[in-house]
Amino acid sequence: MRILTIETTCDETAAAVVTDELRVLSSVVASQDQLHQRFAGVVPEIAARAHVERILPVIDEALRLADVKLADLDAIAVANTPGLAGSLLVGVVAAKTLCAAAGKPLVAINHLHAHIYACRMAAGHDVFPCVGLIVSGGHTSLYRCSAPTDFEYLGGTIDDAAGEAFDKVAAMLGLTYPGGPAISRAAERGNPRAFHFPRGLATDRQRLDFSFSGLKTAVRYAIAGPGKPDFAKARLSGAQIADLAASFQEAIVDSLVTKSLLALDATQLPALCVGGGVAANRLLRERLAAACQQRGAQLYIAPPELCTDNAVMGAIAFERLRARKTEALELDALPGLIRSPKDEGARTKGEG
């Protein structure tokens, strides 16, 4: 079987053709980084318009590279939750239209679950059951992943997401968007112990939650001090930027590793799968590898290009297709953040 997968949840327009043996026949990603750079973050309206321009060429290219015609497909899958409303809509409407025109089944993809499935794609073998850590621009969450179609929310950030903190701190330091790679580059020359930044909720062993807004504020105060709102004008030397970036990265990685280990303890699951753009971070990968090795847990992290948004991870759609979970053409985009088990439940309602 071959399916087309479509991903437009945020600011990447992506499409892929994958087989039920999880072979990737093509993968196309059109990034919008350059469009959002001057705003130091994703502007939803700009993202939606760029998706409209790019979606058909990206799908065409994915089909061409895979040497597959629309008629050859067994289904079309699209990420319909969570994400930016306008961005999601473009992918959902494109998928529904193609399904209606070609008479193909439609499959819904949960973008966060797909980020964990990227680990399954990269591993080449089953990775479930596992603890799933999703660290992206909008989400930082821990899940009990009993099976690819059975995710239970264990905890997550109560304010900013890890990627969001990277992006906002990068903007404060005058670094480019997206902030993650820029901070990680600047941190290479810095001292991670130059500043001691807070690890929000890290010492609370009762909660599998994260908090990064205090960390963000601490960086802001380290730059300009409280009561000096014009911190953007603070003149920082290259060495100061490097030290701030390294100390910030150290704090965020520390929090993520601590709570991941706590989730492994709490669930007694044998493996940790990590997905989302921040999982491309080198320090995080190294620290998680060391921590999991010491603990005797298996660690799965996809290569960086499968951590950031892509359509290959949409192969999770095969798991639903096998369970005969296809959608009517009324399928809608469900934007909004997932910040509690209640939110997660609302997205997976009706799944057995």
Ligand code: KG4
């Ligand atoms: O998963 P993703 O591509 O999109 C969302 O679903 O949000 O994640 C994007 C986020 C951005 O905040 C970006 O700064 C961050 O991932 N990111 C990184 C790295 N590469 C991307 N953060 C830290 N280190 C990186 N190397």
Ligand code: ZN
């Ligand atoms: Zn993502």
